[in-house]
């Protein structure tokens with residue numbers, strides 16, 4: 001009986017294009033292109049979110065929303081626009097909805113653009129996740145101000161960074177698909193620019209919890225991406241990703 005249920009679950013999972021790798025139980029993990037458990041370690045969510053309200057901005061399949069619920073959050077709101085609005089060739093909201101049903105989750109959802117976030121529209125949340133979204137923003141500082149406006153305590157930000165050769169705040173602007181061959185990427189701030197924008201947006205204590213990897217690591221990774229995916233080698237060496245925790 002169990003084997004039949006697990007086989008049926010696997011079949012349904014296979015009908016969906018997944019971004020996140022979500023453990024649905026019964027030995028089934030969604031075949032996401034994203035190594036979500038690895039990202040989870042780097043992002044360093046608080047071990048307990050007991051009694052907290054959590055907002056997950058740009059939630060996609062909802063891996064981090066479900067994780068917040070698992071860590072005891074009393075309310076989780078997952079929001080997205082591009083993917084959930086069907087503006088992508090293959091990806092959609094189907095993964096989020098399927099995972100929520102299968103996990104028996106009470107995570108709420110709302111289709112809303114980052115630039116439309118405000119306390120009036122969605123209220124305020126103790127903890128806000130802004131993971132993998134900043135570099136998709138045409139107006140990054142405005143986006144951070146909108147995110148700050150709905151954050152009560154802690155913002156957890158994960159982002160791609162560029163312009164790593166300068167310590168002064170600086171930002172790349174991607175007119176086409178210069179970052180990762182993806183035309184939905186618009187900006188690559190360097191770490192100093194991320195921190196400066198967070199201060200401008202009203203955060204008082206800011207900590208980089210996962211910083212730049214060594215240049216040797218970045219060269220090896222760039223060579224791998226060049227061979228595997230055809231990404232431009234030097235562009236990949238000069239970019240990385242960081243995780244920042246910022247408190248109001």
Ligand SMILES: C[S@@+](CC[C@H](N)C(=O)[O-])C[C@H]1O[C@@H](n2cnc3c(N)ncnc32)[C@H](O)[C@@H]1O
Pocket residue numbers: 034057058059060079080081082083084112113114115130131132133136158
């Ligand atoms: C790279 S994915 C990150 C998914 C997830 N947060 C993670 O870190 O694994 C970027 C997500 O941001 C969403 N997104 C992009 N632009 C957005 C916007 N203007 N408003 C709301 N969501 C947006 C996309 O639809 C997508 O789900």
